[in-house]
Amino acid sequence: MIQIDLTGHVAVVTGGSSGIGFATARLFLQAGASVAICGRDAERLEAAEAALKKQFPDAQLLAARCDVLDADQVTRFAARVTARFGRVDMLVNNAGQGRVSTFADTTDDAWRDELELKYFSIIRPTRAFLPMLKEAPSPAIVCVNSLLALQPEPHMVATSSARAGVLSLVKSLATELAPPRIRVNSILIGIVESGQWKRRYQNYLNELATDSPEPRQSWEQWTAELARKKNIPLGRFGVPEEAAQALFYLATPLSSYTTGSHIDVSGGFARHV
Numbered sequence: 363m364i365q366i367d368l369t370g371h372v373a374v375v376t377g378g379s380s381g382i383g384f385a386t387a388r389l390f391l392q393a394g395a396s397v398a399i400c401g402r403d404a405e406r407l408e409a410a411e412a413a414l415k416k417q418f419p420d421a422q423l424l425a426a427r428c429d430v431l432d433a434d435q436v437t438r439f440a441a442r443v444t445a446r447f448g449r450v451d452m453l454v455n456n457a458g459q460g461r462v463s464t465f466a467d468t469t470d471d472a473w474r475d476e477l478e479l480k481y482f483s484i485i486r487p488t489r490a491f492l493p494m495l496k497e498a499p500s501p502a503i504v505c506v507n508s509l510l511a512l513q514p515e516p517h518m519v520a521t522s523s524a525r526a527g528v529l530s531l532v533k534s535l536a537t538e539l540a541p542p543r544i545r546v547n548s549i550l551i552g553i554v555e556s557g558q559w560k561r562r563y564q565n566y567l568n569e570l571a572t573d574s575p576e577p578r579q580s581w582e583q584w585t586a587e588l589a590r591k592k593n594i595p596l597g598r599f600g601v602p603e604e605a606a607q608a609l610f611y612l613a614t615p616l617s618s619y620t621t622g623s624h625i626d627v628s629g630g631f632a633r634h635v
């Protein structure tokens with residue numbers, strides 16, 4: 363296994379209190395980096411911080427409440443990271459969630475919310491951390507994007523459309539930020555087990571009437587059936603660690619000659635060549 367020592371380097375992971383972001387923070391800590399995570403929900407953030415500190419008692423870890431859609435909060439978060447660590451080498455723009463809706467049931471406000479989330483969850487942290495990234499010896503930005511960017515789904519029309527735009531944004535950022543040597547890449551995820559899928563499973567359980575003749579599926583059965591229905595070639599959902607490994611690769615000098623690119627983490631779900 364390739365080992366990389368990130369001692370003295372600083373990674374920022376937005377939405378690091380759950381799922382893919384949490385798994386990514388763990389990988390950075392494992393490699394010796396100092397890590398800052400953020401999220402909106404205080405309890406989730408505290409639980410994540412406690413779990414990371416338990417696994418890495420000597421961790422240099424900052425867990426801060428911050429909504430990436432709030433410009434002032436992002437500015438304050440960046441100031442706290444700078445004050446605590448004095449540098450930023452890697453920014454992982456991960457915070458967010460998908461929106462399930464067809465064209466028929468997506469209102470103007472829902473469109474605006476979704477476009478705002480997908481764009482500004484990248485724009486704001488990137489802008490706030492750019493001055494620090496410019497000072498770093500091998501800086502990188504990695505964005506969590508979805509396979510929906512290339513393979514839209516009608517039941518996620520706004521998310522798919524926004525995701526396609528984000529692919530373009532990442533490419534433009536990579537070109538504009540190449541002179542200061544900041545690499546910018548993304549990963550395209552299919553379906554990864556995480557907080558949002560656990561919430562959808564909970565909805566399935568809630569909607570299943572107690573007297574329903576349909577047997578109640580376990581999490582494993584429910585995800586396996588979905589993977590089968592969706593024809594995912596590897597036959598299962600991904601796990602957060604699998605997305606995190608691709609993010610880690612793109613954020614570190616392991617991918618020093620890669621920018622403006624993306625890695626597919628979809629279990630073969632992509633239909634295009």
Ligand code: NDP
Nearest residue numbers: 377379380381382401402403430457458459553554556557
């Ligand atoms: P989780 O729900 O497990 O994690 C999402 C994280 O983002 C949480 O820490 C959440 O914390 C945080 N977050 C959400 N909105 C904001 C916000 N406005 N400001 C700050 N933090 C925020 O889901 P995933 O790990 O799956 O999601 C990670 C990323 O991957 C998301 O961008 C998602 O859209 C994307 N993705 C995931 C897929 C999947 O199948 N899992 C598929 C395609 C893309 P809190 O709610 O407390 O703020």
